[in-house]
Amino acid sequence: MLILAGGDLVLPDRILTGASLLVDEGRIAAVETRPAVDATGATVIDVRDCFVVPGFIDVHVHGVEGFDTLDEGDPVGEMARRLPRYGVTAFCPTTVACGPAPLRALLRRVTALRSSRAAGTARVLPAHLESNFINPEYKGAQPAECLRMPDAGRPAGLDFSGQDILDVISGARPDVGIVTLAPELPGAIALVTALVAAGHRVSIGHSGATLDEAMAAIDAGARHATHLFNRMAPMSHRAPGIAGAVLAREDVAAELICDGYHVHPAMAGMAIAAKGTHRMMGITDGTAGSGLTPGSTARLGGRRIRVTDTAAVLDEGTLAGSTLTMDRAFKTIVTAFGLSIVDAATLCASTPARELGLTGFGVIARDAVADLVVLDRAFRVRHTFIDGQQAYTSA
Numbered sequence: 001m002l003i004l005a006g007g008d009l010v011l012p013d014r015i016l017t018g019a020s021l022l023v024d025e026g027r028i029a030a031v032e033t034r035p036a037v038d039a040t041g042a043t044v045i046d047v048r049d050c051f052v053v054p055g056f057i058d059v060h061v062h063g064v065e066g067f068d069t070l071d072e073g074d075p076v077g078e079m080a081r082r083l084p085r086y087g088v089t090a091f092c093p094t095t096v097a098c099g100p101a102p103l104r105a106l107l108r109r110v111t112a113l114r115s116s117r118a119a120g121t122a123r124v125l126p127a128h129l130e131s132n133f134i135n136p137e138y139k140g141a142q143p144a145e146c147l148r149m150p151d152a153g154r155p156a157g158l159d160f161s162g163q164d165i166l167d168v169i170s171g172a173r174p175d176v177g178i179v180t181l182a183p184e185l186p187g188a189i190a191l192v193t194a195l196v197a198a199g200h201r202v203s204i205g206h207s208g209a210t211l212d213e214a215m216a217a218i219d220a221g222a223r224h225a226t227h228l229f230n231r232m233a234p235m236s237h238r239a240p241g242i243a244g245a246v247l248a249r250e251d252v253a254a255e256l257i258c259d260g261y262h263v264h265p266a267m268a269g270m271a272i273a274a275k276g277t278h279r280m281m282g283i284t285d286g287t288a289g290s291g292l293t294p295g296s297t298a299r300l301g302g303r304r305i306r307v308t309d310t311a312a313v314l315d316e317g318t319l320a321g322s323t324l325t326m327d328r329a330f331k332t333i334v335t336a337f338g339l340s341i342v343d344a345a346t347l348c349a350s351t352p353a354r355e356l357g358l359t360g361f362g363v364i365a366r367d368a369v370a371d372l373v374v375l376d377r378a379f380r381v382r383h384t385f386i387d388g389q390q391a392y393t394s395a
């Protein structure tokens with residue numbers, strides 16, 4: 001038995017101050033309003049002057065501390081070892097567009113890491129493929145040579161086709177969670193239908209879709225939007241476009257990069273108000289540059305990126321994702337976006353858990369899985385628990 005004693009417990013609807021959490025066999029056994037609880041043989045951790053929040057679930061993260069999902073070796077295992085330091089208890093390893101061989105290798109590692117989790121490591125969730133089926137004009141830092149049209153055969157002179165990628169996906173179905181695609185590409189709506197029927201979660205993004213094109217994808221079953229506003233056609237009052245469709249449709253959940261740089265805090269606040277916290281997911285879109293100091297270099301899908309004060313960039317300056325970590329995302333939501341701590345926990349844990357169908361995760365409640373983060377008053381991670389076991393401590 002583990003007892004987190006005397007902290008401020010961030011529940012789904014309120015904060016219980018000076019309270020205690022009892023954890024037994026990986027589950028929350030009781031939420032006690034008392035600051036101290038007697039239980040012989042229990043390990044007691046003093047969490048006075050701290051917030052206890054559900055473990056963060058990042059549905060869009062490419063890497064951390066020098067490791068990128070598409071590196072050789074075991075980058076996803078390295079990420080799983082390193083992410084608990086930032087309060088992450090589960091994550092979707094995320095890839096930029098790549099060829100069939102590196103994608104197959106990545107998915108093999110995801111399969112292995114999902115089937116047995118090493119002690120002290122974050123849970124590896126099914127992968128998020130930012131995918132080959134995105135609009136070249138909105139590719140951002142994704143490699144143009146890897147992009148394919150959903151309805152084309154094998155284009156002359158290219159070493160692989162879109163079908164080759166779909167074959168890799170179909171060979172690892174349970175380990176492919178989210179697939180991002182641009183709905184305006186020829187054949188994209190049929191691809192949405194096929195992927196949804198096969199059990200994947202289709203996300204619209206990296207796209208210049210009009211409102212109607214985005215609505216068609218949602219009607220076909222897309223339920224997710226990749227980093228709202230970033231690498232999308234800009235939204236205006238006469239041409240709401242894909243971002244307008246995402247804000248208007250209740251049945252779509254949106255990712256938001258919560259570093260205060262990729263999306264202005266004022267715009268982030270408006271978007272969260274429009275969608276509600278129950279349909280918005282705080283993400284990092286973190287790269288191998290996350291956790292490194294400005295000036296450091298790392299890789300994204302095999303290409304070099306450089307860490308700046310605000311983000312990660314390719315050598316020619318293109319914005320190439322963030323250097324954000326989930327603890328900073330949580331802090332930014334509260335301090336820059338002006339939301340409550342309860343809302344920040346909803347964005348960083350509860351909504352991603354519910355959207356991914358992770359029953360019993362992402363909330364502090366009796367019988368919920370004990371994936372927990374203890375934050376000090378400056379929102380620094382003090383402890384991370386996964387399955388009730390300490391995965392990280394700052395002490």
Ligand SMILES: [Zn+2]
Nearest residue numbers: 094130285321
């Ligand atoms: Zn990304």
